[in-house]
Structure formats: C-alpha cells, structure tokens
Amino acid sequence: MLTVADLTKRFDAAPVLDGFSFTLPRNGFTVLIGPSGCGKTTLFDVLTGVVPKDAGSIHWNGEALPHLGNVAAYMQQKDLLLPWLTLAENALLPARLRRREDLAPARRRVAALFARLGLAGFEHHRPATVSGGMRQRCALVRTLMFDRELTLLDEPLSALDAITRRSLQSLLLMLQRDFQRTLLMITHDVEEALLLADRVLVVTGAPMRVIQELVLTAPKPRRPGEPALVALKESVLARLEAELGHVAA
C-alpha cells in the first residue's frame, strides 16, 4: 500500500502541492484526473524523485522512502523507445541496467510478453519501423520488465488514436489483473478514467487538492456507453467545470 501524506512542493514560493495526501491500495487501479496545470505531473516528478519534495512523507508497504524512484515502474505519454535499439532490446533495458543479472531468463520473458501483447515477429524491428500502438505496447513490456509492483502511468495513452487506445486500455487492465500491479495513472480523459479505475481522484490546482473521490465497483471490462458511466462522466465534467468556473471567477 502506498501512503502519501502532507506532500508539499513550491516553485518560487508558489505552492503546486501543499499538504497533498492520498493512499493507494495494493493491486488497485487509481486514476488522477484534473485540468492541465493543476500539478499532476509535478506530483509524479516528486513521487519519482525527479524533483525533491519540500515536505511530506511517502510510505510504500509501511517503509518510509524519500521517493519511489527505486520501487516504482514508470510509463508516460511518449513511448521513450531508443531508436538505435530493436523493440526487444528496448524492452530488455531494465534487466540490462540491473547489473550482474543473467539476461537469458529476461530475454525469455520479453519473448513471452511480446507474444502476449501481439508483438511476436517484431522483436528485431527498430521503433521507427512500427506503428505508434506497437511502440506503446513495447513501452508497456519495458514497464513490466521493471519488475516492480507499483506502476506510475503519466498519460500513457493520450497520444494514440481511438482504436489503438481502446486496445491499450485492455492491456492496462490485464497488467493489473494478471500481473498484480498497483497502478496510479494520470489522464485528462474522464471516460478513460471511469473505464479503467477502481478509484478516481478528481483534482484541481493550484495547489493541487482532491475535489471528488469516486469508488467504482462495476466489473471490468466496462463499456463506454453504459448509462451509469455516462451519467458519472457528466457529473465529473460538471464538477470540474464548476470548479474551474469558480477559480476563474
């Protein structure tokens, strides 16, 4: 379980995070949704240790940590595949960078994951020669190869077309279900949040704060047109619009 308490980060005295707290249950899929500029990316930067926090505490499975850089896998909007490596070599990177590791089992695992994610036969292709969806699936394999239970997803699907996005959403659900990952995802897409999450935190800034928390118990996979989801989507959008209107006023 992840427990973040009183997290504070200021840039030039302007607080982006000011005592922000939340918890993440193990093997849960939590989605943070909010407007641009509300501090979601700063939250991930602080959580991963890219930017030092000013105050607050982070506990992962009861252990106090300065950041999650050594315990969390990370996937973001850009696939961040190295163009000079093949897809398989890209996926193998986490294992290669963990020194003194026998790479043979890691190679077999990459091959199995490629087969499972529909990338079999493309192991030796360079990223530039495959589609955006395939690149993002390869990035997903690389994320799995981190071998870390906690996974932070920073708008991983926002650059994809609708069809590819739908297929990748299924893979994210598989990630949670079959690989027992604890997922924290940022997205701007309310529908995507409602389709994937067990829990949705609707946030605004600045400083960032939770204005609505939704616990979703409907079984997955969910259908985008389900009346309950559509109603929930409208309510979240209305809440965000009201909040933004309030801020603007």
Place this chain on the structure above:
Amino acid sequence: MSRLNILVLLIIVALLGLWELACRSLDLPPYILPPPSRVAWVAVARSLVIGPHALATALEIVAGIALALAVAVPLAVAMFARPVLERALAPFLVASQAVPVFALAPLLVVWLGYGMASKVLMAAVIIFFPITVSLLAGFQSCDRDLRILFRLMGSGFWGALRLLYWPWALPQFFAGLKVGVSVATIGAVIGEWVGAQQGLGYLMIQANARLQVDLVFAVILWLSLMGLGLWALVGWIERRVVTWR
C-alpha cells in the same frame, strides 16, 4: 546525380573555365598564375614526387585525429559527468583555440623536433576542440524524459553513457569530427612550413622558393582532395554507425 550536385559541378566548371580563360587571354606566365589545366597536369605528372610527401602528411593527419579523439572523448565525458569540470576547463579550451596555430607551430617544433610528432600535435590541437564541444553538446542535449526513465530503471552513469548518452550524441560527434578532419590539414601543413623534412607543407615551401607555382597549386589540389576524402570517409562511417536516422 541530384540537381544540387549538378549545380555544384556546373559552378566548379564555370570557375575553372574563367580561370583558364583569364590565364590564356592575359598570357599570364605560369610562375605567376598557372591555368587549371596545367595544375591538373602537374598534379598527375608529378604524383611520384607529391605522393610520398602526401603520405607523410596523411599519416600526420590520421595520427592527429587519433590523438585528438583520445583526448576529446574522455574530456567530453568527464565534463558531462562533472559539470564543475566543464566550468573550470571551458576558459582553457577557448584559450587553446584563441591562440593562432602559427604562434604555436615554432614552439612545438622547438620542443618536439622536426619529425612527425610536432605536426601530429599541431593537427590534434586544431581537431580536438570541435570534437570535444560537439560531443559535450550532444550529451547535454539528451532528452530529459529519457534521462528520467534511465534513472528510474536504476541506471548508473556508465550504463546510461553506454546505452543512452553515447548513441544519442553520435550524430553531433560526427558533425564535430567532420569539422575537425576538414581543418586537420591546416595544422599539419603549418607544422611542416615551420620546420620539416617531408610532407606537402614542406614540398610547398620548396616549390615556392623555386617559383614552381604550378607545383604549389598541385600540392594545394592534393591537400584539398585529402580533406574531401577524409570528410567523405567520416560521412561514410557515420552512415554505417548512425543507422537509425
């Protein structure tokens, strides 16, 4: 052949034609300005004389490039790994280029003698700066998100250097190397002018003293071709190494 190449060829032919025409119509003596046809003829006819000197200069240049790479690559890596080192060394690097090579050449000949070493060092002094600066800029231009990803994958500096920074910086490294090899002949030839027993610079000085201006031009032609050849060789290697662009 592309339209650009045809245009370049046409410009060269036009300039050479004008030069040839000027020499013939003004009846200029060859010891003042030989026509390009005579220069080309001398460059071929006296290749047995020019060849050994060209080989000596080529060896100096290649050794200069090797020495420059041996200094520039570790230096760029060290400055990238320790930014404080970059700030400390930057004034010295700039100063090394601000001093005219003509001023350094006599000193190097005094210290290292009339042999190959002084010319190799002259060439290396000229070449190492563009390589160092380009490679360092290449390392520093690495995508922030990729750096973060490598950090989160638990990569140390050397792992990231091998798998991320070095391949990322390769295009800029080759750009610097191309600049370096293009001007490498300058260092070697200046070294040979100041004091040498062989080399194209030495041959130019000898020919100039005898008013063999056509031979001077022929040597310049050989030098130009050597520079172009090196540039093309680096481009060829680049295309085989940087295969993902």
